[in-house]
Structures are given as structure tokens and as C-alpha cells.
Amino acid sequence: MKCSEWCSKASASFRRFTEDRLFSRLLPVVFLLVLVCVFSIATGGRFTSAQSMKVIVQQALIVATVSTGACFIFATNNVNLAMGATTVLTAVLSGMAYNATNSVVVMVVVALLLGSVIMTVSALLSTLLRVRVMFVTIVMMSLLSAVQESILGGSTISLPYEMITMLTDMNFSYIAFGSFFIGCVILFHFTDVGRSLRFIGTNSTCAEQTGISRNKYMLIAFITAGVGCGIAALLAIVRAASIGSKTLSSLNMDCMLALVLGGMSIFGGSKSFAFAGVVGAVTVCVLNQGLLMVGVSSSIIQGIRGILFLILVCTAQTRPKGLPAPEG
Numbered sequence: 001m002k003c004s005e006w007c008s009k010a011s012a013s014f015r016r017f018t019e020d021r022l023f024s025r026l027l028p029v030v031f032l033l034v035l036v037c038v039f040s041i042a043t044g045g046r047f048t049s050a051q052s053m054k055v056i057v058q059q060a061l062i063v064a065t066v067s068t069g070a071c072f073i074f075a076t077n078n079v080n081l082a083m084g085a086t087t088v089l090t091a092v093l094s095g096m097a098y099n100a101t102n103s104v105v106v107m108v109v110v111a112l113l114l115g116s117v118i119m120t121v122s123a124l125l126s127t128l129l130r131v132r133v134m135f136v137t138i139v140m141m142s143l144l145s146a147v148q149e150s151i152l153g154g155s156t157i158s159l160p161y162e163m164i165t166m167l168t169d170m171n172f173s174y175i176a177f178g179s180f181f182i183g184c185v186i187l188f189h190f191t192d193v194g195r196s197l198r199f200i201g202t203n204s205t206c207a208e209q210t211g212i213s214r215n216k217y218m219l220i221a222f223i224t225a226g227v228g229c230g231i232a233a234l235l236a237i238v239r240a241a242s243i244g245s246k247t248l249s250s251l252n253m254d255c256m257l258a259l260v261l262g263g264m265s266i267f268g269g270s271k272s273f274a275f276a277g278v279v280g281a282v283t284v285c286v287l288n289q290g291l292l293m294v295g296v297s298s299s300i301i302q303g304i305r306g307i308l309f310l311i312l313v314c315t316a317q318t319r320p321k322g323l324p325a326p327e328g
Contacts, residue, residue: 002259003079003314016124017023025082025263025273025275026260026278027263028262028263028276028283030280030282031261032279032282032283034287035095035214035283035286035287035290036048036204036286038290039286039289039293039294041245042290043290043294046293047289047290050325051303052289052293052301055289056079056282056285056286056289058094058239059277059285060281060282060284060285060290061173061174061235061281062087062178062232062235062236062239062248062251063251063254063255063258063281063284063285064177064181064258064277064278064281064282065083065176065177065181065187065228065232065235066083066084066182066228066229066232066251066255066277067255067258067262067280068085068180068274068278069180069183069184069224069225069226069227069228069229069253069277070083070225070228070259070277071184071188071219071259071264071272071273071274071276071277072184072188072194072221072222072224072225073218073221073222073225074186074201074215074259074268074272075194075197075198075199075201075221075253075264075268075272075328076197076200076204076214076218076221076265076268077200077204077267077268078132078134078184078203078268078271079133079134079137079200079224079256080133080135080137080225081134081137081138081220081252082118082137082138082140082252082255083142083225083229083252083255084140084248084250084251084252084254084255085140085144085145085148086118086119086143086226086229086315087115087229087232087248087251088144088145088233088236088248088251089114089118089144089147090114090115090230090236090238091111091149091233091237091243091247091248092148092151092152092157092229092243093114093241094108094110094111094114094234095107095159095237095243096151096157096180096238097156098109098157098159098269104163104166104284107234108206108234111230111231111233111234112231113230114224114230115226115227115228115230115231115233116175116227116230117226118144118226118229119222119223119225119226119229120188120219120223120226121140121145121221122137122222123212123218123219123221123222123223124219125140126214126218127175127218127219128203130138130231132185133218136246141252149245152243152244154245155243156242156243156244156245157242157243158242159241159301160238161241163170164237167238168238171175172234172238173235173238173239174177175237176231176234180228180231181225181274181278184224184228184273184274185223185252185275189204189272189273189274190319192240194274196217196219197217197221197268197272198214198268198270198272199267200212200214200218200269200270201267201268201270201272201280202215202268202269202311202317203219205257232251236248243306246313250302252305252307253302253305253309253325254281254284255277255307256309257280257282257284257305257309258276258284258314259276259277259279259280260275260280260309261275261280261283261284261308261312262275262279262281262283263276263279263280264276266276274291284305287304288301288306291304
């Protein structure tokens with residue numbers, strides 16, 4: 001057998017292996033475990049201390065919430081670049097709502113409604129004007145950031161310590177994230193909504209010809225993502241007790257990297273799954289915390305994350321074949 005023929009067959013075999021559904025879901029978990037082991041050895045065990053793990057979990061909750069909601073949009077072969085800006089502006093206005101009313105209920109309602117409304121507007125602009133989601137969300141990202149800056153200026157919105165303590169003691173962050181995640185898993189993997197979204201990502205023309213309304217399911221995807229942004233805004237408030245111009249500044253990049261590290265195909269479609277956001281979010285936060293603990297500067301960390309993202313995207317340029325299976 002000639003060398004070129006052997007290489008061709010080996011490449012085809014490797015491609016079939018990497019496109020296997022089980023492989024794509026197990027590899028991110030293996031990579032996460034390897035990272036934990038490497039950083040634990042490099043830091044003499046300090047990385048796996050209780051305090052370090054607590055920091056990672058607190059950071060991962062916010063990224064995982066946004067990323068889990070973003071899975072619904074990602075599954076349709078679209079990218080939303082305004083997730084971070086939506087979350088931050090929602091946190092700002094929710095914090096202001098609490099300070100004006102002293103009501104946690106009002107703060108929660110404002111966060112959920114505002115996140116959903118912003119995402120609904122983005123969905124309608126994309127579907128009604130027939131403009132790709134990426135271009136619409138680039139404009140929305142700039143617009144939302146400008147609104148945030150005009151509201152905050154150079155100031156910071158602080159929340160009462162008593163309210164933050166109360167929500168922390170009742171494990172609000174874990175309950176909110178857990179409820180949202182379970183709801184997303186059920187919606188994405190056990191209903192026609194998830195299957196339709198994956199079908200649209202695989203072949204939108206074929207999906208529409210079989211009676212699936214792209215506009216309808218895109219709206220559902222964006223509203224779900226908006227609820228995730230609202231919950232993430234509340235988690236950010238509980239974690240930091242204040243919202244400033246630098247709050248969650250890297251959230252958008254964290255979410256994009258989390259989805260790719262979690263095993264989501266950049267094309268969406270049949271290989272999409274709701275667990276990717278959580279696995280990827282933990283991986284991103286492990287990577288950030290580990291590099292900081294071994295003495296890498298924050299600017300270099302940003303560069304490493306960017307390079308890693310490019311490598312992952314470039315190695316996943318082959319669109320997966322096949323329609324989504326009923327079990328997700």
C-alpha cells in the first residue's frame with residue numbers, strides 16, 4: 001500500500017472516530033480531568049484545595065448558565081456575540097431595581113424579563129430582516145455596551161450586604177442554576193424543541209420543507225438563552241455584591257470557549273447537547289485558575305485562551321453528517 005493511500009485511510013478513520021457521538025461527549029471530560037491533574041501537580045496540591053475549588057465553582061456557575069442557554073442558539077448553526085453584554089446590562093438594571101424597591105422578587109423578575117426581552121429583540125431583528133444572527137448580535141453587543149456605559153459612567157452599583165448574605169445562605173445560586181440546567185436538559189433532549197433546533201442546524205432548508213418553522217424555534221432558542229442571561233446576572237450580583245464597568249468583561253469569550261471545549265460542534269446540528277456548556281464552563285474556569293496559580297499573567301492567559309479557541313475551531317471544520325437522533 002502506498003504511503004498516500006495509507007494516510008488517506010488513516011485520516012478517514014480518525015475523522016469517523018472523532019465524529020462519533022460518544023467520543024465527542026467523553027473527550028471534553030477527559031481533557032478536564034487531565035487539566036485538574038496537571039495543575040494539581042504543578043501547584044503542589046494547592047489547586048485542589050477546598051478554597052480553590054470553591055472559587056472555580058463560583059466562577060463556573062455564571063459561565064455555565066450563560067453557556068447552557070447559548071447551546072440552544074449554537075445548535076441552529078448560529079453564534080450569538082451579545083450574550084456577555086446582555087448579562088452585564090441585565091445585572092446593572094436588576095441591581096438598580098433592587099436598590100429602588102428593596103425587593104428581591106422585583107430584582108429577579110426584572111432580570112428574567114429583561115434578559116428575555118433583549119434576546120427576543122435580537123431574534124426578531126434576525127428573522128424578520130433575514131440577517132445572520134452573528135451580524136445582528138455584533139450590533140446588539142455594541143449597543144448594549146454603550147447603554148451600560150451611559151448608565152454607569154465610572155460608578156459602581158452596590159447591593160446591601162444583608163440581602164447578599166440572605167441569598168447566599170439559602171444557596172440561591174445553586175438552586176437557580178440547577179433549576180435552569182434541568183429545565184434546559186429536558187427541553188433540549190426530551191422534547192420536539194431540541195430536536196427541531198438540531199434539525200435546523202443540520203439543514204435549515206430541509207427542516208423548513210418538513211414543516212419546522214425556523215422563525216418560531218429561533219425565537220424559542222433566544223428566549224431560553226435570555227432567561228439564562230437573566231439568571232447569570234443574578235448569580236453575578238450574589239457573587240460580587242456590586243456591578244461595575246469591568247464586571248464580567250470576559251464573559252462572552254468564556255462562553256464561546258466553554259461551548260467549544262465542552263464538545264459542541266461549531267456547526268451545531270446533530271452533535272449539539274446541553275451538557276456541553278457546563279463541562280466547558282468548568283474547563284475554562286479550571287484553566288483560568290490553574291494558570292493564575294502557576295504564575296501566568298492575566299494578559300498571557302487571554303492570549304492562551306484565544307490560541308486554544310482558534311485551534312479548536314480549526315480542527316473542527318468538518319461538518320458532522322446525519323440528522324439528530326431522537327434521544328439527543
